[in-house]
Amino acid sequence: VANAGICKPKLLIETTSDDFESVLAVNIKGTFYSYKYAAQQMIAQGEGGQIVGASSLAGKKGRSTYAVIPSAYCASKFAVRGLTQCAAIELGHNGITVNAYAPGAIQTPMRKFRDLCVNIITMFKRLSSVGDIGTTQDVSSLVSFLVTPEARFITGVYILHGPCFIGS
Numbered sequence: 001v002a003n004a005g006i007c008k009p010k011l012l013i014e015t016t017s018d019d020f021e022s023v024l025a026v027n028i029k030g031t032f033y034s035y036k037y038a039a040q041q042m043i044a045q046g047e048g049g050q051i052v053g054a055s056s057l058a059g060k061k062g063r064s065t066y067a068v069i070p071s072a073y074c075a076s077k078f079a080v081r082g083l084t085q086c087a088a089i090e091l092g093h094n095g096i097t098v099n100a101y102a103p104g105a106i107q108t109p110m111r112k113f114r115d116l117c118v119n120i121i122t123m124f125k126r127l128s129s130v131g132d133i134g135t136t137q138d139v140s141s142l143v144s145f146l147v148t149p150e151a152r153f154i155t156g157v158y159i160l161h162g163p164c165f166i167g168s
């Protein structure tokens with residue numbers, strides 16, 4: 001599971017080249033290397049396997065919400081989506097499935113900017129089709145399913161995970 005990711009909450013015109021490069025380095029290059037080396041090991045073992053990557057609802061539709069979901073983050077998560085689909089096609093003949101999950105708002109202990117986040121979380125809950133945001137348990141349940149034998153025929157999928165948001 002390639003799950004690392006960072007976000008630099010800045011508007012496009014305030015984002016430096018270093019900001020942009022660091023987001024891409026972690027979010028897409030990290031995913032690329034995770035996929036590559038996991039696939040090499042799985043091919044060497046000859047038993048297939050499952051690879052799962054972390055994308056985001058922001059990887060489906062570009063948006064800017066008070067710079068909390070900035071352009072560099074969106075671009076990197078769009079890239080994870082494309083990488084996942086290409087890897088699934090390339091690796092499928094080796095019995096390897098490759099999928100990405102794309103959560104919307106998830107409450108995690110890593111949230112910085114607590115005052116801003118309370119406002120953003122309230123907004124996300126209001127816009128959510130189910131009136132709430134996800135938890136880390138919600139995400140882990142989906143990922144756990146994707147690596148089971150029952151999911152063996154699911155590959156190249158980008159699963160939007162969590163409630164739909166009005167305007168998504």
